[in-house]
Structure formats: C-alpha cells, structure tokens
Amino acid sequence: MAGSTFGERLKVTTFGESHGEAVGVIIDGITPGLELDEAYVQIQMDRRKPGQSSVTTPRREYDKIRILSGLFEGRTTGTPMCIMLNNTDMRPSAYDDIKSMYRPGHADLTYEKKYGLRDYRGSGRASGRETAARVAAGAVARKLLERRGVSVLAYTTEVGGIRCETFEPDAIERNLVRACDPVAARSMIERIEQLSANGDSCGGIVECRISGVAAGIGEPVFDKLDAELAKAMLSIGAIKGIEFGAGFQAAAMLGSEHNDQMDRTGFLTNNAGGIIGGISTGADIVFRVVVKPTSSISVLQQTVDMYGKEREIVTEGRHDPCICPRIVPVIEAMACLVIEDHYKRQAALLDE
Amino acid sequence: MAGSTFGERLKVTTFGESHGEAVGVIIDGITPGLELDEAYVQIQMDRRKPGQSSVTTPRREYDKIRILSGLFEGRTTGTPMCIMLNNTDMRPSAYDDIKSMYRPGHADLTYEKKYGLRDYRGSGRASGRETAARVAAGAVARKLLERRGVSVLAYTTEVGGIRCETFEPDAIERNLVRACDPVAARSMIERIEQLSANGDSCGGIVECRISGVAAGIGEPVFDKLDAELAKAMLSIGAIKGIEFGAGFQAAAMLGSEHNDQMDRTGFLTNNAGGIIGGISTGADIVFRVVVKPTSSISVLQQTVDMYGKEREIVTEGRHDPCICPRIVPVIEAMACLVIEDHYKRQAALLDE
Amino acid sequence: MAGSTFGERLKVTTFGESHGEAVGVIIDGITPGLELDEAYVQIQMDRRKPGQSSVTTPRREYDKIRILSGLFEGRTTGTPMCIMLNNTDMRPSAYDDIKSMYRPGHADLTYEKKYGLRDYRGSGRASGRETAARVAAGAVARKLLERRGVSVLAYTTEVGGIRCETFEPDAIERNLVRACDPVAARSMIERIEQLSANGDSCGGIVECRISGVAAGIGEPVFDKLDAELAKAMLSIGAIKGIEFGAGFQAAAMLGSEHNDQMDRTGFLTNNAGGIIGGISTGADIVFRVVVKPTSSISVLQQTVDMYGKEREIVTEGRHDPCICPRIVPVIEAMACLVIEDHYKRQAALLDE
Amino acid sequence: MAGSTFGERLKVTTFGESHGEAVGVIIDGITPGLELDEAYVQIQMDRRKPGQSSVTTPRREYDKIRILSGLFEGRTTGTPMCIMLNNTDMRPSAYDDIKSMYRPGHADLTYEKKYGLRDYRGSGRASGRETAARVAAGAVARKLLERRGVSVLAYTTEVGGIRCETFEPDAIERNLVRACDPVAARSMIERIEQLSANGDSCGGIVECRISGVAAGIGEPVFDKLDAELAKAMLSIGAIKGIEFGAGFQAAAMLGSEHNDQMDRTGFLTNNAGGIIGGISTGADIVFRVVVKPTSSISVLQQTVDMYGKEREIVTEGRHDPCICPRIVPVIEAMACLVIEDHYKRQAALLDE
Secondary structure: OOOEEOOOEEEEEEEEOOOOOOEEEEEHHHHHHHHHHHHHHHHHHHHHHHOOOOOOOOOOOOOOEEEOOOOEOOOOOOOOOOEEOOOOOOHHHHHHHHHOOOOOOHHHHHHHHHHHOOHHHHHHHHHOHHHHHHHHHHHHHHHHOOOOEEEEEEEEEEEEEEEEEOOHHHHHOOOOEOOOHHHHHHHHHHHHHHHHHOOOOOOOEEEEEEOOOOOOOOOHHHHHHHHHHHHHHHOOOOOOEEEEEHHHHHHEEEEHOOOOOOOOOEEOOOOOOOOOOOOOOOOOOOEEEEEEOOOOOOOOEEEEEEOOOOOEOOOOOOOOOOOHHHHHHHHHHHHHHHHHHHHHHHHHHHHH | OOEEEOOOOOEEEOOOOOOEEEEEEEOOOOOOOOOHHHHHEEEEEEEEHHOOOOOOOOOOOOEEEOOOOOOHHHHHHHOOOOEEEEEOOOHHHHHHHHEEEEEOOHHHHEEEEEEEEOOOOOHHHOOOOOHHHHHHHHHHHHHHHHOOOEEEEEEEEEEOEEOOOOOOHHHHOOOOOOOOOHHHHHHHHHHHHHHHOOOOOOOOOOOOEEEEOOOOOOOHHHHHHHHHHHHHHOOOOEEEEEEEOOHHHHHHEEEEHHHHHHHEEEEEEEEEEEEEOOEEHHHHHHHEEEOOOOOOOOOEEEEEOOOOOOOEEOOOOOOOOHHHHHHHHHHHHHHHHHHHHHHHHHHHHHHH | OOOOOOOOOOOOEEEEOOOOOOOEEEEEOOOOOOOOOOOHHOOOOOOOOOOOOOOOOOOOOOOOEEEEOOOOOOEEEEOOOOEEEEEEOOOHHHHHHHOOOOOOOHHHHHHOOOOOOOHHHHHHHHHOOHHHHHHHHHHHHHHHHHOOOEEEEEEEEEOEEOOOOOOOOOHHHHHHOOOOHHHHHHHHHHHHHHHHOOOOOEEEEEEEEOOOOOOOOOOOHHOOOHHHHHHHHHOOEEEEEEEEOHHHHHHHHHHHHHHHOOOOOOOOOOOOOOOOEEEEEEOEEHHHHHHOOOOOOOOOOEEEOOOOOEEOOOOOOOOOOOOOOHHHHHHHHHHHHHHHHHHHHHHHHHOO | OOOOOOOOOEEEEEEEOOOOOEEEEEEEOOOOEOOHHHHHHHHHHHOOOOOOOOOOOOOOOOOEEEEEOEEEEEOOOOEEEEEEEEEEOOOHHHHHHHEEOOOOOOOHHHHHHHHOOOHHHHHHHHHHOOHHHHHHHHHHHHHHHHOOOOEEEEEEEEEEEEEEEOOOOOHHHHHHOOOHHHHHHHHHHHHHHHHHHHHOOOOEEEEEEOOOOOOOOOOOOOHHHHHHHHHHHHOOOOOEEEEOHHHHHHHEEEEEHHHOOOEOEEEEOOOOOEEOOOEEOOOOEEEEEEEOOOOOOOOOOOEOOOOOOOOEEEEOOOOOOHHHHHHHHHHHHHHHHHHHHOOOOOOHHHHH
C-alpha cells in the first residue's frame, strides 16, 4: 500500500485534505445484501463532528455524508462504496501567516521532508479531518458486525490527570467528554474549559471494549489481532501508545498472576485482554490508548521556519483543547474495521 | 496476507513449528550486490538462542542457520533469500501429558478454536521459536540499514519490578538480562533466579532506540511509521503494549509541555519519540514495549481440557523465567525490517 | 485486494456504477511535485468518451473530471488524488424491461450468482463506464512516464475481419476507429456502420507499443512485466486474449527463429516483444489484445430470466457497434499504470 | 509483493536458483484439517521432473519433495507449509564458458540490467526449475479443489506446427507430449526428436480446461478471474500469450455469433470460455497458451557479451527440445492456485 489503504478483505482507501474540496473513502469487499442507508452512517459522523460542545473546536463542518456507489434499492451490492463529505467551513487564509513555519507537534516538518512540498492549509492530509472518512467506513463495518453480535464501545477514562473511578456505560454518550464515570466527567470538562481559556490543551486515555467476538478470530504470527488493532490505533495521529488487558502493569506481574486461569465457565481473569497468540479467546477484547495533548495551542512556542530561521509561533485557529471526546468514535471505527476484516479472513481460511 | 508475511518492499515470510523439522524464512526484495555471509546472520541468532545463561531456558538449539538461495559469490542477488534452521533438540514426548489441556497464558485454546486442530508439541507455530526466523531476516535488514547509517538498539529497562536508573549502552551486551544499567542488572538476575527456583516467571519492559533515520521516512495515514512499528512489536507473542516517546505519560501532560519545540539545532525535546504524523522527524525513534511474564510456569494452575473438564496443570519443561534478554534481538530484528521497508517505500515514491 | 484496487506502489482504486451518481478513482503513491492540471487529464477522457462519432454510442457523457485532492498550487502533493466524474446521461428506466433477464454476453448472470443481487441499470459495476476512472488514473501515470521518456501508443489493427496493412502512427488519431492504416480504417468504418444498421456488432484487435522503457524493469517470477500487463489488459471487460511479440505464431517457430539474436547495436529481431524472463530488454514492448464484439446488440437472442424461464431478448439502448476505438485509450491507461508502477518497484529494490 | 509471492488468501512464496542448494515454497492460508501427505504432492512433481523420456532433457533431478511444516498427524494445520526440493544434479561448471555472454532468448541480459549482477549458473532464478516449487504448491491447491468437485486438466494441442484433431482425455498421460490426440502425438514426438538431433527446438500450444467451478467465482474489475489466470500463466517464463474461449477468433466474429445464448439447460455455446465480467459462468473455463520454443539450442547464434563485444554462442547443455509436455503440470498448478484462491475470496465476501 502507499499508505492510504487499510484492510485485507474489507478494504478502505481514504483521500482528502482538511481544506481541499472534499474528503472521502472507498470501501471494498462489503458483504452484499446488507440493508444500509446514509442515516445509519450519519449517526457516527455526528459523534465525531466538530462544534458539538464547549469542549470541542468551534469549527463547523456539517459532515453530511453522501453514498455515491455500492448501494442499490437500500442494500449493499458488494461493489465498492464511495462515501464523500464536502469541506464546507474552510478558511485557508487563516494559515497564511504560518505557512512557512513548522508548528510544534504538527506534521509540518515531516511532510515537507517526505514530499518536498506540503499543503499548509490546516495540516492538509495530516489533519484530523481525515478521520471523518474512517468513521464513515467504520459505520459500514459496524453494521456488518451487528449481524455477528459483536459490539464495540470506546470511552474516555482519563483526561488531564483526572481518572474515571467507575464504569457506567450509559453515562458515556451523556457527557461531553464521553467518559465512563459521570462524576469524573464533570471535573474533566472543568479542566478542559480552564485549559482552553489559557490557550493550552491536554491529553488523556481512551479504553475500548469489544464484546461478542467468537474465540478463534485473528491470524497467527505477523497479522495477530492485537498487532493489527495496534497498527489501526497508532495510525490515528494523536495516539502515541496502546496496551492490551493488564498492559504495562504486566511488567511487574508474575506469570502465576498474569496467566488467565480457566474453569468450565470460562476465564477467571482477563489479563490477556481477550487475545492470546494473536487470536481471540472469546473474552472481551480490551485495550487502552494514550491520546496526546492537541498540538495546536495559542501559547507562545519556539520553532524554526522552512528557511532554518528561528521563529516564535502562536497557533491561532479553532481547535479542540482535548481531542478525547471526538477521538472515541474514530477508535471505534478502526476497531470495527479490524474485527470485521479478520472475520472475513477466517471465513476464507475455513471456507466450508 | 494469510498472517505469515510481513513488509511491502522488503518482504519476509516465515514457516515452521517449534517441534517440526525446521523453521525458516524467505526474504524477498533484498537490494542486490550487498556483501553478506552466514556468519553475519549467525551473530544475531546467537543473541537469541536458548541456553545462553542461567536466566534463559536450558533447551539447547544450536540455531545454526543456512542460506539456501539469493546469495552468489558472497553477494545478494536481489532474488529471494531462504534462511533455514533445523530443529535439533526436540522432545515432543514431553508434551504427551498436556496435549488435551489448555495451558493458561498459551495459545492452545485459541489455535484450537481457530483451526479446529493444533500441533500441541511445544506450542507449534505459536512458539517463541518462530521468532528465530525473524531474527535471521532482521539481520539482513540490519545489513541494509548499515549502509544508510541507521542503527537499532534495544535493551531491558525493567524486570520484575526492578528498573534501570542509568543508560550505559556498553553495559547492555555484558549482562545476562541485556539491561542498560549494570547495577540494576544484578538485581534483575537475582530476582529471575529466585523466581525460577520457585517455578514462576516475571515480565519486564524493553526500550528500543533507532538512530540515524533521516527525516521524512514513513507513510501518511494508515501505514504510519509508528503504526507499523506497533504492529511489528505486537506481532511478537509476549508483547502486550507499546508507547512512543513520552508515551502514556502524555495523558497527564499539557500541549505546551508535550510539543517538541525547535531551534536551529533541532528539537529541544523528543516527546514525540521521533515520529510525527507517522513520519520520522530526524530525531531518534524511541519506543518501549511491555513483555508479559512467561506463560510456562511450574506453579499449579487451574484450567480445562478440550473436553471441557476442569483440570490442574503444572507446565514442566525447559522455559525462560523472563523472556526479556532473548526478546531484545527479536525487537531489534522487527524494527530493522520496518525501517528498511519504509526507506524502500520512500525510494519508490520519490523515484528520481 | 477485493478486486477494485490495482498496483503496488502506484495504486489505483475505482468505484462507481454506470447509472449511479458518479464514478471515480483514488490514485495513491503519486510522486510529489509533479505539475498537473485537470486539462491534462481531460485530454485522455475525451478520447474515451461516448458520442465521439458515428461509430460510437450516441450516449452522451461529458465526462468532465474534477480533481478533489492531492493537488496543491498546480503540483501533486504525494497524497491520494481523487478524480471524479458525475454520471449525467442516465436513463435507468431504459432497463426496466430487461431487469429480470440475463443478457447474452453480459455479466448479468455472473454478478447475480456472485453477489446474490445486482444493480441492473446499464450493467452496474460491470459497465464499460468503469473504465473512465482508469483512463483518468492512466493520465496521471502517463505524466509520470513522460519524465522518463516513456511513451505508450495503442491502435486498432483489425476490425470485423479487416486488417491494417501499414503502420502510420500519425494516422491513428485522425480516423474514427484509431487504426494505424488509414485505408483499412475507411473499410473498417464502413463495416461498422453496416453492422450498426443491422443491430449487430463486431470485434477486433488492438496493438500496443511502449517505447523508451529502460532494460531491467519488471519483477521476476510471479510479477513478471508481461504477466502484469496481461492481467491489466484482461481486466478490461471486452478483452479475451493477449500475446507478446511473435505471440501465438511462436507455436510454429523454431528456437533458432524465435530467439532474438544480438549485435552491438542491440536485438536483431523482437520476437520476445521487449520482455524476457519478465523483465524489459530495452526494445519496444509490443503486445496485441483481442476485443470481443460488443455484447449489446438488437438482434433477437435466446436467453433465460432469473426465474429460469426461457425468454427472447433484444438489447435496445445506445451502444458501440465496435468498442475498439474507445478501448484504445483504456489500454494505454492500463499500460501506463503497469509501467510506472514497475519503475517505482525497481527504485525500491535498488534504492541507492 | 517483490515478485516471488502469488495469491491473496492462498498465498505462495517461492525461492531458489536452478543450481543453488535447493528450491522450495511456502504455502500460507491452507484450510486446516485436510488430509495430505508427501506422496500426493510427489505425483505431480513426477509429471514435471526432467529425464522422463526421449523428448525431455536428460538432466536428472529426482525432485523428491519434503514437507517441513504445516502438517501434523497427516493433516494440514492451517499454518504455513514449507515444501523443499534439494538440487541434486548440478553442474555449474558447465556454465563457465558462457558466464559473460547473453544467451539469446534467455533472461541473462535482463537480470543483469535489473540487478547489476546475476547468478549465471543455469539461468539462476529465471530457470524453469523454479516452476518445480509451483507444482508442489499447486498440488496442495488441487487437493483443496477436489473437495469442491473442481478438476483442472491441461494438454498439448499443437507442437511444431502439428495440431491435435481429436480430444481424447484418456490419451493425454499416455503419450510423451501430453497431447489430447494420440495420432498427432506420434507426429509431434517424431518432430521433436528430429529437431533435437539438429540441436534446435520448437514451440506449441497448451489448452487448459477447468471443470466444476460454480457460477459466481471471481472478482470484478481488476482481479477478474481471467485477468488473474492470465497473470498466472504469463508468469511462466516460456508462455507468451493466452486466450479464453473463442479467443483471437473473436476479432472476426459478430456479436450475434460470439454471445453465448442460453436455454434452461444452460449456455448453448462457450465462446466466453466460462468467464464473463471476470466471474465464472458455471460453464467450463477454457483457455489456451502459447509456449515459445526452448531458448537453449545448440545451433550457432550471434550475441554480445557483458563487455559489449560481439560473440558467437552455442548453448550446450541438457535441455528440452520442446517444453510443452513438462509445462502441462505447471499450467495446471497455477490454475489450481488461482481458482482455490478465488473460492476463498468469495467465502470472505459472503461470509455467512
């Protein structure tokens, strides 16, 4: 792949820059005959869209998707589905002042080194806007997973040093940060609003729980299910780490503590996070990712420009002080794509 | 891929079970004209081989590799190189007692659920022995990277709760756990020997530092350099998490702290771990992985067998009480494969 | 791939049905910094578009392309380029009468067997309209090849039993059938118009000549340059065979006749068609493809419907009596994609 | 791929030079639980091996395969199967005289241009010996296809200008050229022996018939079943063209003649060769390939050496005067790999 395609049997290819004409995705390999419409996809888009609340960017993209192919009389045809979103709230002139500068934390320098030139309008291809296309594709995968009884749920567990103490699934979509603890959520929101007022940003942790995956899904060796989930998550720009089950705590555990023993009802613990040897155990798949603080801040920073000159920079613009709430649906989307793809690979292997 | 192939332009495919006749690898896409011999590869094999010391398994595999193709008159031909290792110290009968039982922490259950049957001799394909093939392939990639001035160095930073306090690169290959702190190393070895005497095991953390990578290597979006390194690392059975740069600490950092500011000499910090937007910044690429405690322990554990009956199990056999020292060359090998592959992809993109 | 993606390093993914909202393509892996605009691509689109002349379908699609991404200030950015065409002259109601019938020569039966349902409007995804997206992608590849001094030229050599006797490159774009012999072209046009009046169609042969390819391009074994060109050509619906150089005549030749001997000026013959062992020799790459007669004819034919009932069918509608003239730019486009992709693979291999 | 890997879900990767230590293949994605043994694979190897008769090369390779992995207690495990053949009758010194010369018809020049160096011993990687690995892999695919009721049969239909007039399947394995007409076979053998005495060689045509493939197998657009079969066949060094069904004769046919009409019993003709729109129709898949005359001849030829000097060359050695009889099992093997792979892709798509 040249970097914009993901998946083996359910294959998605995205395109589009943040301030170009449109972003979109082609999804190939969709099981035919599935009932689907734009409204179903739009539900997920609306969870990711900017301008949802006081803790997200005020940039307003209506993110209204259109399905251009692969659907006929309300059913998937099995041929590629193109889903497109026009970019509507573009203000490229806002980037004129900084077009020659490398914004700290942004991919400005790296894109220029890689390509020799770059689209400086709002991060171009490296923008979080690219993830809108992933959410659209993930919605289609989610629909396919529903048939299998698989559900994917992500939620914020830590923001700016504040951690969730309880897990209340019903609370997640009812608070602005999509935290699983409504009390912690209130502190998180307060913290974010305070940082936002200072022009600063903060990071956090999001956990994802995938339920209903049968035992035996995942490939051995290089395409382990956890390896592919790790790739999927780290492919989201703001994510800098991932851990499964007991995760980094395993470093201080004994084998006799970490091993998940079994009785006839199943596993007694889930330190493995639902995956052993790269293949699902039948227990919930559980992983956590760390989300870095948003790079765009209006605090004064030191940098250089493309001519090697030292400069001071204040990244104005409309940005999320904490990306956790909007990254939750992106994480779910990528998880849906990985799981559905591996179900399809398993079908190809067994093929009975 | 069906799971046993890795890489786009430098492509490796492994085969072999731990107690079958042989394990091996085909490496395709090797730059032609490179001077290489078996001895160069063997150096890396010897770092991974069992039976090195008191803290590794006493299982003795000489791990003598043979290069069967792709080499002519001391130089690579550009055609596929097959490297093979015969399995010499097989004792499959050792597994007779447990062949119907699912060992806790092992892939016994998951392989059986996936394939409907499994090679129960020493974990079969899920065995750590498969990584010998990766180390062989990684040695070839390392040779290619040397021409570019890229070096890859991994080392243990934590074992059984004991952490390194200093970073002394020269110490790494001089202590049995490959730790970067020779004082901590002594405590680690003591801890491992004690656990080994009790039939238990422990986990740890390994850090990897890749130096000399030019800015601009890595693909955007799905094939980000960190995403591919994450996949590569999580594809190693014992690894349950990865973090880049500041990693999980980023959750509690502000944007103004996490952003790596620049002056004309380069980045002032390296919280990004050398990768932004999936592309190398030119700074060292730094990541840490968590290594779970070895699953094979001789402590009594509760499990079930393939007939659903509850059983007690003691995994006898010859196992590593802590896999950190032997996983270090595997991590380096996978890192070498990823970096060389992405250099080749960049050459294809620019192609001037 | 799930079937709609082509290429390794220059990778194209198409979408769209003939009577849906749009068709389009994402091209990934384009060398950055290339000057390109919509007008350059449009030139090739206009060579393929319907309604060009008396020997093509009167269906009118303006085939005006739009580039939605991957271009910035007149240069390619190296990120995916999406090129889209809206479908403008759709008359899906024209297909109401035949929606339950399997048209002879069409993919109606096969799509229904594969997917369990099908978009019956104008062949859906199996329509020749899908090739418009290929021509757009091929134009980008052609631009990349121009830098290398590679040119790709296809032309009709046989139509309805009439064969070209001369090769006059300047004549090709000056006659309606894109034949390389202007005298034969006149007979071909006459033949096509006569068949068209009868509601019948005819086949033909198109030759393609690729000049300027350096020796050494192509992969060994499975991805031989001729193998990939063969796949590319047979992936065009109407093409049923391909031969390189001496082609099928080689069956009756001796080794001493077929072998291309050399002197210091190069090859004395080109029976190999410019490729030996899957790798370019430096001579022109020459192949011929056979184009089947257009399946849509208004002659009465016997068929069955989806209920297994025998039916008679007359495929009304607006169709090409001979697809040769419009398939020429499609063949060139696919050839451009293959050659540019293999140049990029070679760059990845050597990478110096 | 870097050229030595084939297939999506049933994936084969070959290695090995003709005069190196061994050739072999890794087959990944094999359905687990399949009964298989070395003897089953050996049957196909013996059909391809040299030294079978007066019309094949006297080079003697016993071609005894060994299965090194992926098999346990007589059944496939679903993990990669490595099959290896040692090279036993190597006489590399036979090539000393010609190591600096480019043999006409051989890949000497092209490999040197591509790689900058080459293994000159018996064509190295470009040798027909590489196809032994394909035959081994094809045998495994054939076993998988047997479960589906699919059979693959190839046979010589033309050699040195002599054509089969009858189709007698039982005759094929009973004559030395594997022709479907035992009378023509006698003339063919005579012709080959005569050419062989003169040090010359001849080409031919092989037809392949695949029976029992259900309607609906194959991918749309780029991975059409005929496109993939074409790639598979052209990836065999000696093959220079392919045609399906009516093939090149379609150039002179009318649509009303070429279209395969239907009644309730099925298709009335099979001009499409069993594939429409890239997807199987349920009729036999029929294609023909042209096999070029063996390049190695002992007739005096003109060439140049690697220093650009004009030379005369007589390729001594042990070669097949006509490769048709030994290419028949290679063609079958590649066809088996393509068909089984596409069945697996279809299973992934539908996945019910």
